[in-house]
Amino acid sequence: MTGILKVDSQRLTVHDLSDIENRSDAVDGQDVIEGLSSQPKFLPPKYFYDQRGSQLFDQICELPEYYPTRTETAILKEFGGAIAQTTGPCEIVELGSGSATKTRFLLNAYQSAGHPLRYLPIDVSETALVESSKQLLLEYSALTIHGLISTYEPALAKLPAAQLPARMICFIGSTIGNLQPHEYSAFLDRMARSLRPKDYFLLGIDLQKEVSVLEAAYNDSRGITAAFNLNMLRHLNYRFDGDFDVDCFAHVACYNQESHQIEMHLESLKAQTVQLKALGLTVRFASGERLLSEISRKFDLEKTAQTLAARHLPVVTTFTDQNRWFGLLLCQRSPDRC
Ligand SMILES: C[S@@+](CC[C@H](N)C(=O)[O-])C[C@H]1O[C@@H](n2cnc3c(N)ncnc32)[C@H](O)[C@@H]1O
Known part of the structure; x- marks a missing residue:
């Protein structure tokens, strides 16, 4: 083994x-570079799950x-x-x-x-x-x-x-x-x-x-899902030496009836630039721009x-x-x- x-x-x-995975990737975080360089931007949901994300x-x-x-x-x-x-x-x-x-x-x-x-x-x-x-x-x-x-x-x-x-x-x-x-x-x-x-x-x-049942499940009144979504940015900050200001993003989740999926986004609350130094990446966000952090398809x-x-x-x-x-x-x- x-x-x-x-x-x-x-x-x-x-x-x-994870060492094997990193060796097979050109760089750890290649998927982050790809997602944040795309239009519209996205991130793989696995980045939700550091210790705090799992909790x-x-x-x-x-x-x-x-x-x-x-x-x-x-x-x-x-x-x-x-x-x-x-x-x-x-x-x-x-x-x-x-x-x-x-x-x-x-x-x-x-x-x-x-x-x-x-x-x-x-x-x-x-x-x-x-x-x-x-x-x-x-x-x-x-x-x-x-x-x-x-x-x-x-x-x-x-x-x-x-x-x-x-x-x-x-x-x-x-x-x-x-x-x-x-x-x-x-x-x-x-x-x-x-x-x-x-x-x-x-x-x-x-x-x-x-739809009302679905949307309520991803927009809970205690704001736990919002904290979970925003934690992804904190995770990227320490993992890739980033400077996301978590307070400058908001949690958004809504149901797309055509695709039958909840779409969870992180919405930039202002025009801003973020750096992930370990990845050599600079990312610009327009005010109101959304980054797709997760889809949750309904079958x-x-x-x-x-x-x-x-x-x-x-x-x-x-x-x-x-x-x-x-x-x-x-x-x-x-x-x-x-
Ligand atoms: C939605 S939770 C489900 C946890 C549990 N199976 C349950 O039903 O409550 C997703 C779990 O998958 C893990 N996970 C997410 N993306 C993954 C990936 N690409 N490879 C392996 N595990 C992943 C997360 O760390 C998390 O524990």
């Missing part, structure tokens, strides 16, 4: 693959307006047993694992079914991954964890050989909605290549619904199932809530046809 070994104990190993995201999940987490949690709680029964003994790989709060409902189900517990979390946020892994080990005495601090692609390429009869890759929290349509297609192809025939893919997707259950089936990932079971606000799709990798 390559990468820097961060933790190595009997039940927990954590590898940091703010956990606070968002607790907000009354933020229905996705509680709805998906209820689905996992109700149907975790059915998932464990379908897959049988199976190791759980989780992309963008964060605090792994919802993962516990899967682990509970596998534990109750008497299956061995093996978990492979993948996340760019080192603190979220290491802290949640240590906590999980205290809660589940039979659990072993192999964590990868990394973006998705390098981690999928470096997954260790499976130790259990099956593997299930989980991508929950509707994080897939943060991918642009072209990234989404490439991601599903990558997923199919990462799984052996009969392995599983568990996908959580936020579904299309009333249609049937269309998504068709897309998955066309990508060798047919849906075995669809789980949803009474309102059909959120969908959890259990897919099984089909064999390639000649």
Whole structure:
């Protein structure tokens, strides 16, 4: 296994693959240069997640307006047993694992079914991954964890050989909605290549619904989502020696009904110039100019199932809530046809 070994104990190993990623990029932050030099400007959502960003995201999940987490949690709680029964003994790989709060409902189900517990979390946020892994080990005495601090692609390429009869890759929290349509297609192809025939893919997707419900979820009254959005600029400041004045930007989130996506922006409150010295980058913002920091696509259950089936990932079971606000799709990798 390559990468820097961060933790190595009997039940927990954590590898940091960021050095490998940086070597493969021309410069760490090439994506920042590209996004801030584009018109309109954008930034990859992974830059939300430093230690503070991960903590703010956990606070968002607790907000009354933020229905996705509680709805998906209820689905996992109700149907975790059915998932464990379908897959049988199976190791759980989780992309963008964060605090792994919802993962516990899967682990509970596998534990109750008497299956061995093996978990492979993948996340760019080192603190979220290491802290949640240590906590999980205290809660589940039979659990072993192999964590990868990394973006998705390098981690999928470096997954260790499976130790259990099956593997299930989980991508929950509707994080897939943060991918642009072209990234989404490439991601599903990558997923199919990462799984052996009969392995599983568990996908959580936020579904299309009333605009007022959607917009409230991204404009909470306590301003936590705004703080989360603006934290991206703080992260860039210390990571790339930047001088963003966070008070000179505002959080904006609205639903694009044509594209079926929430679009989250950072709006410049005045004409200003920002420097990111470590990247040799000077960026000019006009007053009122918006930088796209995240899209959060809202899906249609049937269309998504068709897309998955066309990508060798047919849906075995669809789980949803009474309102059909959120969908959890259990897919099984089909064999390639000649
Ligand atoms: C929306 S949160 C979801 C967390 C958790 N899965 C849940 O459902 O509550 C996204 C998580 O993915 C991680 N993440 C974001 N972009 C990533 C990337 N490109 N590669 C790996 N992890 C990423 C973040 O650090 C964060 O923990």
